[in-house]
Amino acid sequence: MNWLLDNLELIGELTVQxxxxxxxxxxxxxxxxxxLGWVAYRYKLTRGLILTFVGLLYTIPSLAMFVILPPxxxxxxxxxxxxxxxxxxxxxAIMARSVADALASVDGDVKQAATAMGYGGFRRxxxxxxxxxxxVVLAGLRxxxxxxxxxLTIGSAIGVSTLGYxxxxxxxxxxxxxxxxxxxxxxxxxxxxxxxxxxxxxLLMPWTRAMAQPGAQRRALASASGRSRAAEVAT
Amino acid sequence: MNLFTDxxxxxxxxxxxxxxxxxxQWIADHLWFTAIAMxxxxxxxxxLGWYIGHTGRGRxxxxxVTGAARALPSFGLLFLFVMLGGVANRDLSAIVVLALLAIxxxxxxxxxxxxxxxxxxxxxxxxxxxxxxxxxxxxxIPLGLPLLWGGLRxxxxxxxxxxxLVGFVRNAGLGFPIVQGIQIRSYDQMLGAAILIIVLALLxxxxxxLLERYATPAGVRAGRTRDHRTSSTRRRSAGGATPASTKxxxxx
Numbered sequence: 329m330n331w332l333l334d335n336l337e338l339i340g341e342l343t344v345q346x347x348x349x350x351x352x353x354x355x356x357x358x359x360x361x362x363x364l365g366w367v368a369y370r371y372k373l374t375r376g377l378i379l380t381f382v383g384l385l386y387t388i389p390s391l392a393m394f395v396i397l398p399p400x401x402x403x404x405x406x407x408x409x410x411x412x413x414x415x416x417x418x419x420x421a422i423m424a425r426s427v428a429d430a431l432a433s434v435d436g437d438v439k440q441a442a443t444a445m446g447y448g449g450f451r452r453x454x455x456x457x458x459x460x461x462x463x464v465v466l467a468g469l470r471x472x473x474x475x476x477x478x479x480l481t482i483g484s485a486i487g488v489s490t491l492g493y494x495x496x497x498x499x500x501x502x503x504x505x506x507x508x509x510x511x512x513x514x515x516x517x518x519x520x521x522x523x524x525x526x527x528x529x530x531l532l533m534p535w536t537r538a539m540a541q542p543g544a545q546r547r548a549l550a551s552a553s554g555r556s557r558a559a560e561v562a563t
Numbered sequence: 564m565n566l567f568t569d570x571x572x573x574x575x576x577x578x579x580x581x582x583x584x585x586x587x588q589w590i591a592d593h594l595w596f597t598a599i600a601m602x603x604x605x606x607x608x609x610x611l612g613w614y615i616g617h618t619g620r621g622r623x624x625x626x627x628v629t630g631a632a633r634a635l636p637s638f639g640l641l642f643l644f645v646m647l648g649g650v651a652n653r654d655l656s657a658i659v660v661l662a663l664l665a666i667x668x669x670x671x672x673x674x675x676x677x678x679x680x681x682x683x684x685x686x687x688x689x690x691x692x693x694x695x696x697x698x699x700x701x702x703x704i705p706l707g708l709p710l711l712w713g714g715l716r717x718x719x720x721x722x723x724x725x726x727x728l729v730g731f732v733r734n735a736g737l738g739f740p741i742v743q744g745i746q747i748r749s750y751d752q753m754l755g756a757a758i759l760i761i762v763l764a765l766l767x768x769x770x771x772x773l774l775e776r777y778a779t780p781a782g783v784r785a786g787r788t789r790d791h792r793t794s795s796t797r798r799r800s801a802g803g804a805t806p807a808s809t810k811x812x813x814x815x
Binding site: 384386387388389390391392393395396399405471474475477478479481482484485486487491492494495496498499502504507508510511514515518519522 | 566567630631633634635636637638639640642643645646647720723724727728731732738741742745750753754756757758760761764765768
């Protein structure tokens with residue numbers, strides 16, 4: 329307990345650092361995955377290629393990714409850039425599939441109706457397809473956010489300062505409270521960010537609540553769960 | 564590229580592969596940890612998931628648990644259990660953590676597999692006079708297998724990645740040469756081990772992908788829609804058990 333009180337400042341600093349480092353892959357993954365997911369959804373050939381490729385990237389264990397990335401992209405081995413880029417790759421890998429699945433989930437009749445009303449391809453995508461794909465995209469984004477926050481702790485294994493420092497340091501010095509605190513703070517951050525994303529989704533997509541289809545919503549979430557592989561089965 | 568040649572040289576060094584040499588031992592340990600954890604997790608999660616899928620009982624709790632489990636940092640959990648379990652029980656503690664991390668995806672695969680089945684198929688089975696036991700054993704389990712294998716595939720990925728971290732608490736598995744490499748600043752060894760880990764993960768994933776494909780009953784495979792983008796929005800009946808139909812239900 330004393331350890332906790334003595335190290336509140338350290339825990340605070342690490343938490344801020346952790347949030348800062350995890351925000352980049354989450355945002356970048358989301359932004360990069362929209363065009364990638366669209367291409368995967370739109371053309372049959374690219375669908376297979378892109379989804380297989382991101383699937384393979386996702387298979388790489390994170391510690392191995394941290395080690396193999398530097399010689400490929402030229403970042404220093406112990407650097408925030410190395411960890412952030414690795415996590416961005418995972419985020420894009422999950423989100424590209426989510427976006428492709430989400431776009432495929434939009435009712436074809438609605439798309440035809442929009443086209444019939446004179447919507448061009450670009451306007452239809454941003455004002456009809458993408459908003460309607462929103463709930464499934466959000467489900468994917470929540471998976472990305474939570475797993476990024478959790479995976480970031482492994483960055484400490486190669487010496488990048490995150491909440492994982494509480495694990496490595498606690499382990500070396502035999503302080504169980506340190507490790508336990510690290511686990512709890514990481515989980516809390518992940519769950520809070522997850523809740524915030526749900527609230528943001530309600531704010532941006534007010535119609536989803538009105539539609540009140542709990543079954544369909546839950547299924548969408550379930551299929552985006554795990555490492556979004558449940559959705560892969562569906563292809 | 565120089566670094567990669569060094570790593571390949573480390574990988575090709577015969578002394579590393581000699582009988583009782585470190586690399587075969589690390590690979591063997593890695594597979595052993597993975598296999599034991601997967602067996603333990605499956606023994607718990609598959610029957611539980613099937614029970615939840617068949618009865619619908621405890622479903623909300625299962626969804627909450629599988630969702631929240633993703634937030635658990637495997638790295639910290641491993642240190643925590645190993646510290647609490649004591650030095651003598653490091654292997655056991657590690658296996659418990661690995662199994663704990665594998666349970667949620669397997670559980671989700673097991674119950675989602677049952678839920679993805681078209682209710683009409685189950686009603687038909689019941690109206691033909693099948694008992695609940697028969698429905699579970701001869702309808703729900705076979706039709707739920709593809710998603711279950713999908714869940715097992717997620718789990719094995721998670722376990723293989725976490726066994727890498729076991730290298731931090733014990734001289735075992737392919738994570739150890741990385742941990743040792745960090746300490747003695749031997750990048751060829753770290754990179755070589757990373758390559759081995761990636762190859763191992765890809766191989767295991769490919770094996771599970773094949774199992775997943777062949778687990779689909781032939782009748783279901785025949786009724787599967789190829790391109791869901793252009794498929795009708797109406798639900799299919801006979802092929803309703805294919806995951807393609809779950810996808811359609813997702814179109815909120």
